[in-house]
Every structure is written in structure tokens, then in C-alpha cells.
Amino acid sequence: MTVRIxxxxxxxxxxxxxxQRAVRxxxxxxxxxxHRDKDLKQAEAIVLPGGFSxxxxxRAGAISRFSPVMEAVVAAARDGMPVLGICNGFQLLxxxxxLPGAMLRNNHLHFVCRDQKLRVENAGTAWTADYxxxxxxxxxxxxxxxxxxxxxxxxxxxxxxxxxAFRYAGWNPNGSLRDIAGIANAAGxxxxxxxxxxxxxxxxxxxxxxxxxxxxxxxxxxLVNV
Amino acid sequence: MTLDTVSHxxxxxxxxxxxxxxxxxxxxxxxxxxxxxRRPTGAELAMYSVMxxxxxxxxxxxxxxxxxxxKAPETDALLVGIGENAGVVDVGQGYxxxxxxxxxxxxxYIEPYQGAATGVGGIVRDxxxxxxxxxxxxxxxxxxxxxxxxxxxxxxxxxxxxxxxxNCLGLPNxxxxxxxxxxxxxNPLVNALxxxxxxxxxxxxxxxxxxxxxxxxxxxxxxxxxxxxxxxxASETFDSTKPAKRPAVQVGDPFQEKLLIECTxxxxxxxxxxxxxxxxxxxxxxxxxxxxxxxxxxxxxxLDTVPLRDSSLSxxxxxxxxxxxxxxxxxxxGKVDRFLEICEKWDVIATVIxxxxxxxxxxxxxxxxxxxxxxxxxxxxxxxxYHRPYARPDWQDALQADDAGALPRPESGxxxxxxVLQVVASPNQASKSWITDQYDRFVQxxxxxxxxxxxxxxxIDEESNLGVAVSTDGxxxxxxxxxxxxxxxxxxxxxxxxxxxxxxxxxxxxxLNFGSPEDPAVMWQFAEATRxxxxxxxxxxxxVTGGNVSLYNQTGETAIHPTPVVAVxxxxxxxxxRTPMGFAEDGxxxxxxxxxxxxxxxxxxxxxxxDHLGGLPPRVDLERERLLAEILVAASRDGMIDAxxxxxxxxxxxxxxxxCLKGGHGARIVVPDSIDPFVLLFxxxxxxxxxxxxxxxxxxxxxxxxxxxxPVTRIGIVDGDGIDVQGQFVLPLAELREAHEATIPALLx
Numbered sequence: 001m002t003v004r005i006x007x008x009x010x011x012x013x014x015x016x017x018x019x020q021r022a023v024r025x026x027x028x029x030x031x032x033x034x035h036r037d038k039d040l041k042q043a044e045a046i047v048l049p050g051g052f053s054x055x056x057x058x059r060a061g062a063i064s065r066f067s068p069v070m071e072a073v074v075a076a077a078r079d080g081m082p083v084l085g086i087c088n089g090f091q092l093l094x095x096x097x098x099l100p101g102a103m104l105r106n107n108h109l110h111f112v113c114r115d116q117k118l119r120v121e122n123a124g125t126a127w128t129a130d131y132x133x134x135x136x137x138x139x140x141x142x143x144x145x146x147x148x149x150x151x152x153x154x155x156x157x158x159x160x161x162x163x164x165a166f167r168y169a170g171w172n173p174n175g176s177l178r179d180i181a182g183i184a185n186a187a188g189x190x191x192x193x194x195x196x197x198x199x200x201x202x203x204x205x206x207x208x209x210x211x212x213x214x215x216x217x218x219x220x221x222x223l224v225n226v
Numbered sequence: 227m228t229l230d231t232v233s234h235x236x237x238x239x240x241x242x243x244x245x246x247x248x249x250x251x252x253x254x255x256x257x258x259x260x261x262x263x264r265r266p267t268g269a270e271l272a273m274y275s276v277m278x279x280x281x282x283x284x285x286x287x288x289x290x291x292x293x294x295x296x297k298a299p300e301t302d303a304l305l306v307g308i309g310e311n312a313g314v315v316d317v318g319q320g321y322x323x324x325x326x327x328x329x330x331x332x333x334x335y336i337e338p339y340q341g342a343a344t345g346v347g348g349i350v351r352d353x354x355x356x357x358x359x360x361x362x363x364x365x366x367x368x369x370x371x372x373x374x375x376x377x378x379x380x381x382x383x384x385x386x387x388x389x390x391x392x393n394c395l396g397l398p399n400x401x402x403x404x405x406x407x408x409x410x411x412x413n414p415l416v417n418a419l420x421x422x423x424x425x426x427x428x429x430x431x432x433x434x435x436x437x438x439x440x441x442x443x444x445x446x447x448x449x450x451x452x453x454x455x456x457x458x459x460a461s462e463t464f465d466s467t468k469p470a471k472r473p474a475v476q477v478g479d480p481f482q483e484k485l486l487i488e489c490t491x492x493x494x495x496x497x498x499x500x501x502x503x504x505x506x507x508x509x510x511x512x513x514x515x516x517x518x519x520x521x522x523x524x525x526x527x528x529l530d531t532v533p534l535r536d537s538s539l540s541x542x543x544x545x546x547x548x549x550x551x552x553x554x555x556x557x558x559x560g561k562v563d564r565f566l567e568i569c570e571k572w573d574v575i576a577t578v579i580x581x582x583x584x585x586x587x588x589x590x591x592x593x594x595x596x597x598x599x600x601x602x603x604x605x606x607x608x609x610x611x612y613h614r615p616y617a618r619p620d621w622q623d624a625l626q627a628d629d630a631g632a633l634p635r636p637e638s639g640x641x642x643x644x645x646v647l648q649v650v651a652s653p654n655q656a657s658k659s660w661i662t663d664q665y666d667r668f669v670q671x672x673x674x675x676x677x678x679x680x681x682x683x684x685x686i687d688e689e690s691n692l693g694v695a696v697s698t699d700g701x702x703x704x705x706x707x708x709x710x711x712x713x714x715x716x717x718x719x720x721x722x723x724x725x726x727x728x729x730x731x732x733x734x735x736x737x738l739n740f741g742s743p744e745d746p747a748v749m750w751q752f753a754e755a756t757r758x759x760x761x762x763x764x765x766x767x768x769x770v771t772g773g774n775v776s777l778y779n780q781t782g783e784t785a786i787h788p789t790p791v792v793a794v795x796x797x798x799x800x801x802x803x804r805t806p807m808g809f810a811e812d813g814x815x816x817x818x819x820x821x822x823x824x825x826x827x828x829x830x831x832x833x834x835x836x837d838h839l840g841g842l843p844p845r846v847d848l849e850r851e852r853l854l855a856e857i858l859v860a861a862s863r864d865g866m867i868d869a870x871x872x873x874x875x876x877x878x879x880x881x882x883x884x885x886c887l888k889g890g891h892g893a894r895i896v897v898p899d900s901i902d903p904f905v906l907l908f909x910x911x912x913x914x915x916x917x918x919x920x921x922x923x924x925x926x927x928x929x930x931x932x933x934x935x936x937p938v939t940r941i942g943i944v945d946g947d948g949i950d951v952q953g954q955f956v957l958p959l960a961e962l963r964e965a966h967e968a969t970i971p972a973l974l975x
Contacts, residue, residue, distance in 0.1 A: 011572065012394070052394045111664045112663055196668065199668040204801060
């Protein structure tokens, strides 16, 4: 029995096919979900991929959060279903309040596309179990609204509860507070990050590394072991 | 004001029309009257004026462009040639690739962000209209002096526009060029290239056939933007009560374009269209007349059914509007419902605006009144043809006599070192990552190579690992010195770049950027460059599949350097065999392939160190280029080389710098006795590349080159953390990196 991982496509989503490929390479079965779908088609985990849903008009994720599929995703996430938000998906997770904080325009005001070093701070979430805490990985980063912000109290809480999942290492590419690149919810089933693990799953392609594959093997192992 | 219908026009032959304001010449207007047997209506005049513009009709260039067809090499690879939205090339395994490079120069100077953004949008729709999924874009750019204040206005806007639009479409930007020269100060060049992939059976053409088939306009609503963008601004003479002159530059909505792409690909998958055309320059005038002209029969269009952003637009304005993100499809009646359903799924507005008829005329109605009744060929394909006078300019001899070989050269190792640093830090030779890092090069998950590599490369089949590589090149300085040779050098470099990446060059697309065709000197440059390019394409066996001509690139009387930009497409059977440019491993041997002559005319060294342009460009030897390419591809396929980098502007000094910095390894260079160290480092002789060969492959590599007759010289070894030209100087990589990477951010950030 293969593990079914849902990959949501909104109008303007870009990395949905790439994410489906990463899921396949990890050994799971990608289940395409359309923004108008009201059920999750027996998916056991959900990835919200990157892109510019609704053109990022108004604010990244501000319109797509009202899609029918997001009602189902939010409900399932609250019941413990693993959900990963990458880039636009992370922005969407903050818009739906599954994760705290918000993303602002990069402090240098430019889109930035680069190979980015990250430090895995929490290897205990559903999506990071195949990494070790403190491990440095290198995966592509590409966004213009990637500066993570939250109030001091929230940031302290995230730190205290070990919910900062990833930090930028070497160079903070956008002015994110406390170098935060990704965070988890308290239960550890919902994770969001700005860099793109789905673009680092095959040697030669993209930056040529496979440091991103761990996200997809982590969830696969977790679901197989349930 | 009464509607200017066909019958009204027939009854009022004396009514004066603003043909001159719309950019038409008197004899052109007379010809329109002759074709129609009466005066044109306002709407007809609008259509002819945009379709007979230089941009759409190629009236000054087509007598020269003919050569690309007449001298086309024999090839089985070409599935669709010049004349369609883009050419299509067979790359094997049932796949076809379509690619094209186009200009958006003038709009990008007036409004850098939107001009560049809609340049990307336009070329992407051209590729989409062929039936292909767009898989990559590239942008060859030319700006004025890097330190000129206006460059800081134009360049960041252009780059943000390309990124803002392309990134939002999900198309990896995998290459291109950025060149600075004062000649582009008042006239930057913003060219855009797109590559698309399809199966052979998915090729679609722009023609309207089958009486009763419906004409469907879908995508964005039509607005008042870009009116007369291809000719001149629509003057208020049409109707002075309407909103005043609007920008001739279109405004782009990349989100709408992304929906249009996915929607159109789904429509193709269900085989719902009989013909399709994108709306770009000249908007509906172009789409309706070209579709009808290429098909059989006529076409009837109800113009008042076109969805508008602004209900006050006149029929003339609707016909001329260049609003973006629109497509026009010809659909059999039985398939219309499904077509509209798919558009609804993607929230794309679609409207049946007319149908293909049995007749021969293109007829357009406005609330029931006929306002256009023309033979479509006369609008789309039978525009004026000019045999413009051309003459070799009187300054050409003096320019060529001003030999760069006579410039003072560095006299010591220390001075040589200084010149290397100076050249690799100059704006043209410096790292462009501040620019290219604003483009997404990873999206779609198929990018194998991207800038600053010699060529961009994407995988097109995940099972077989089939891939394509594309490079764009053009050197206005060389072309100014000798247009015939300069155009050939652009092709040679692009061809060499594709081969250096490990791919076999197959086909060409070109964007010919020149000054005013009304200047005989410019026309001579154009004639020479097209002749050179056509001759070289024939000799290299790479046909021109399509492209674009951009004329009138000049400020006052001063034309830009003639700048033919040449894109070469190549195929690689297995992307795992690609060759990157970075030096990967200490101990590997560095070989220089080809002959190095004392050739510095038009070189980066002469520009940077002496601010000089004169003499002759490097010689072209196409037979040698072909041999070099074959060796590069074979060595990559058989695993004999680990890195390759073409030698072009900046010569060996530039190539070593880039390969060392990319790979993070230094190089120890031993200057062969037969050559002067300065010439070795800075000559720009064509037909050369450097490669690194693992020691285990050295004998096999030498044997292959020897057997094929390609001269190779072992010039050093990958080693250490600097470039050490023995007996001359040492340059630590850290110092080199600082020099190479700091320039552009310091000027523009």
C-alpha cells in the first residue's frame, strides 16, 4: 500500500509538478488536489507548494486561503495530518494561522534565487525526522516576500518550544528575524519554510544536491510506520 | 460622430483620413485605396497602419531575410520553418522543440518594468501558440554605460520586469547576456527568448480553415494599452472626445498569463483547436488577418462582442490595442462547449467573436454595421516591400585601419596582472549574478545548467534524460568593425557555447537589432550581417527557424552598434553527460583547444584598458568551429573532460577567471614558448575553448584531437587557490573574486 501525499494546485501555483516529482522520487504516490476540491482524496499528508497563487495579489496567500480545499486542509491539520508549506505554501500557512507570524518583502527589495545553507534546528517534526538537529543542508531559495516576522513574544515562544525548524546559515538572505527560515506548529505536524526542498532531490538538476529529499523520506517513513 | 462603415466610406471618397499620423506613407495609403477600390474606413486604416508597420511587415528587411530560406542548409531537423509564430525542431524520441528570440527594445526604454515584462509575455505566447509547453526563458540585454545615471533607471526596471513576470509564470530563466556600451544609452536592447517542448503530433499552426468554425478570443479583456505600439501612438484625430493618448506600452499581468498557459495546454491535450494565434504586436488586427490569410476561406468577426476593460473604446482602438495575455483560437462548432468549459475551469474569459466563412474577405462588424471588408492577405502577408538603398559608410575604412594591435601592451608580469584584474572587473566582464539571481532558474525542476554557464540546459524527458541546450550571443563591437564577420562570430560563439556544454547544435533563431533602415550605412550593415549569418548557417548546417528584426534603434542621427543576437539550440541525449564550466578537481590538466593568433580588434582588453574600438574582428573559420564542436561533444559523451569553457570576449584571462571561481579551484598556467603571454591571455581568436582532462584520459583525449586534426595545447593544471601564470604573476582567487563580483552591485545595488 503506497502512501498518498496530496499536492495542492491553486491558480498561479508553480512548483506543483516539481513537488509531485519529489514525492515520487521519495517513494510515495503524489495525489494532485485542485483548489476547488472539497475533500482530500484519501491523502495522508499534504504539501502546499510554491508559486504565486492568485498572482500574490493583495498579499501572498491572502486569497488562496479562502479556497475550498483550504477548509479541508486546515481541519485535517488541526486533527494532526502532516502539512508542509513551501514558500508560497508557508505564506499560506501563516495566512490561515496554522503557523504564527507573517512574511514581508525581502529587506533588499529584490527577488533572490540562490543556493541557500540552512541549519536544521528541529529534527523532531513530521517532515524533518530524517535530518539531525544541527545538520547543515543546502537547498535553493527563491522569493521576493521571504522576510519572516513575528512579535517578540511569539518569537520567544517559538524558540522556547523548539519550534524554529530551520535557520539561515552563513547569510540571512532577506532580513528574517532571528534568521528564521522555517517553523513548526506545537504538535510538529505542520511545517513551513521559504526555501525549496523539492528542487534539491536529484543529482545534476537544480543545484545538483539532494539535501531536500529528507523532507519527503521523513514523512514517508512516519506514515509507513503508523 | 457617425460610424465610419464600409458603405459610408464608399460614399465619402473625399473624407481625409489621418494616415500620416498613423505612420503610413502617401504611396502606402494610395495602395490601400487601390486594393479596396475605395477609401478605407477608419477601422481598416487602423488595421493596415499597424500591420504594414516595419515591426509587423518587415518591409525594409524582408528582401534580405529571404536569404535565410534560400541558403537554408539541408536538414531533417526542421519541422516548421520561418513564417509561423516560431520554428520547430526535431530533437528525437518523438519530441519537438520550438524556440524564438524577439525584441522589446523601445517599450523597455520608455517604461523599463512593463516593457521588459511584456517582452517575456509576448515571446512565451508565441511558443505556446505552437502547441508547446514553455520550459525556459533567456534574456539578452544591452544597456548604456554602466556608470551612466540613466542606466540605473533602466537596468533595475528591466531586470525587475523580467523577473517579476517570468518568475510568476514558473519559467526558469537559464541564460542570456548583459552588455554595456554607450551606444545603447538612448536605446537599450531588451531581447527575450523562450523555449518550448511538445510531441511531434502536438504542433499547432496559425490558420483559420473550415467554414463554420468558430473564432474564440480568450484571456484578458481588451483595454486601451499599447494602442499603436507597433507603429505610432494613435492620434486623437480618431475622436477627440475619447480619453487622451494612452501609453503605447502594454501593461502585463503574469498571473493571467500563467492561467492562459495552463488553460491552453489543457485545451491542446483534448485536441480542441483547428488553428491558434497569440495576440501580440498589432493585437486583433494581426490575429484575425493572419489566421484568415493563412487559412482557406474568409472570416466574419462581431467586434462588439470583444470583452473590454473600458467600454468607451472605439472599434479602431479595439483593433489596435496590444493588451496582453490574449489568444485567438479556431474551434469546430462541436468542440466549442468543451473549450469554454476548460476556460471556465481556469477562470479565463472566453468569447466566440466570429466564424470562418466560405468567402474570401475578412469582414468585421460593429453592432451589425460592416466596418471592415478587406482581403486578409493584403493586410497580413502582402504589405509593402522596400529595396532600401544601402552603401558602405565612408568611415568604415578608417575604423578598420585603426588597428588595435598598435595599442600599448603591458610590459611586465606586474602590469599584465593589473590588466587581468581590470578586465575581469569591468562591467561587461564582471559577474552578473546580482542580475541573474533575481530570476528563478530552478522552477520546473529540470534545470541542468544555467547562467553563468556557457549555455543553459534543461532536461525534457525524465525517463531518457534527453535535454536541450540554448545559448544567445552577439557582439556589437565586432559587428561594427565588420558586419559580415560580426554576425558570423555571433553564430560561431553561440554554436560553440552549446557544444561546450556537451550538446549538439541544431538550429538558430536570431534577433537583428539595428538602427534606422532609412540610413544607407545602417542598411549596409544590415545587408552585410544577414548575408554573413545566412552564409554561416549554411556552412554549419544550422537553419534559421525564425526570429525578429528590430530597426530604428537609434538616438537622433546616431545608430546603435549593429547587434545581431544569435540563439543556437542544441540537443543532448543524456543530460548526465553535460559539461559544466567550473574546474572541479586539483590535478586535472588544462588544455587550450584551437589556434591563438594576435587578434585584439574589438576585444574586451582594447575597450577596458584603452577605450578603443578599431581594426578588424577575429577571423572566422567555420570548418574549425564545426570540428571543435564535434570534439567537445564527443569528449563529453565519452567522459574525457570534466569541464569546458568557450573563449570569447576577454579571452583566456576571462575564461580562466570564470572557471576557477565557479569551481573554487585555482590554475597553474605555463605559457608555451611559441606565444606571447599577453596574446595568450587577451587575444579573442575564435574557434577556441579550454577543457580540463583527468590524467587517466589524457592519452585518449590527445589521440582523438590528433586524429581529427584539432590543434591542442596543454597550458597548465588545476591547482591551488589562485591563478598562477608562471614567470608572470600570481592572482589569489579571493582577490579575483572580489574584483569580479563587486562591480555590478557597486554600480546598481
